[in-house]
Amino acid sequence: MIIDAFYAAPALLILALGVYTTIVRDTFPATVGYLAYGLLLTVAWVQLHGVDVALTEAAIGGGLTSLLLVRASARLRATEVPARLERASLPVRGLAALGAGGIAGALALALLSLPDPAPTLAPAAMASIASTGVGNPITAVLMAYRAMDTMLEAIVLLLAIIGVWSLAPDRAWGGRPGPRYNADPDGILAFIARVLPPIGIIVGIYIFWVGADHPGGKFQGATIVAAMWLLTLMAGLTDAPPISGRWLRVLLVAGPAVFIAVGAVGAVLAGAFLGYPDGWAKPLILVIEFALMPSLALTLGLIMAGAPERIAST
């Protein structure tokens, strides 16, 4: 049987880039390879009919993660040469290849022996979708059937920002994250950082709003809004706020706090934590999403900005 080139081409390119990022000697090309790898994975997700996942992969998996890795590799460039002395010995590499190959082989065997027809929760997800008031079954899963996961996910992001901030040196505690970027004010970066954000913010809010009935959602939308903020930061047009700001902290916690509060209301009125009373599902989901969206955008932006490095007065 002939495999469609639209499957075969991204599949083989993804594998090739995965191998490249693993075996290339220098770290910087590896991280750039990972960026391209993330974008190709997005194509794979579209082919697998997971457009919501594709948006998340493009925004967070490929976009933000790659940016983190590329930036870190630039900062750690001085560690490249000493690390070459630590190269794993041939027996270690052989054993690693054997073990990794064995695990990949076992996974492939498991994949090929999956039951046919595959078990699916799609009919169950669609059966009560009318009661949630949303039209996108993935949003129904995220905000109604498995709302607990989404709540904990928002809290994980909050824990991540607390963790990142905790790594600040004592003198910089309460100060501004990351370096102050100085780009050429008449350069192309500053130009794009002025032109793109109005468009990007609209796109981000659109993806957030359309997520109720079509692919999209708050995480993807918040990432785009956060990316616009990061663009203005890196172009030197704005500066990251000091982390000691009271309103900053209130805004970070507001989204998860509203989520927990709505969950508690459900425990009283609907008999289960995060249960929605009949007919109230859509309004309550909207309350959660509107509270969560700014918190998520701010959290993602600040995680990317990194640990505080400068005291607040500078």
Place this chain on the structure above:
Amino acid sequence: MSGVILFGLVACALVGVGLYGFIVNPQPLRKILAFNVVGSGVFLLCGVVARRGAAIGLGGDPVPQALLITGIVVAFSATALAVTVLLRLYEETESTTLAADTPPSTADAKRT
């Protein structure tokens, strides 16, 4: 063999490639990168399982797809934290080595 299964096999291979890189590459940043390759392989495998669960007009099973969105965000959080720990380690020691007997680093070069 369908295109979907091809993606599945690539996903299995990515888990293997990432694991190999995780063990063999001495630099912590490369280990974080390799860990993300393993993660994306696992996600892709789950995506293939979701696609196989397509039914009643949906292109895939929405439950695993929703869990994948959560998974990608959590993987990003963990990566961000790991990268920040690494940058702090470098700031403190001017080295990022994980070796027990420290080979010559930039810090040693400065001291001598």
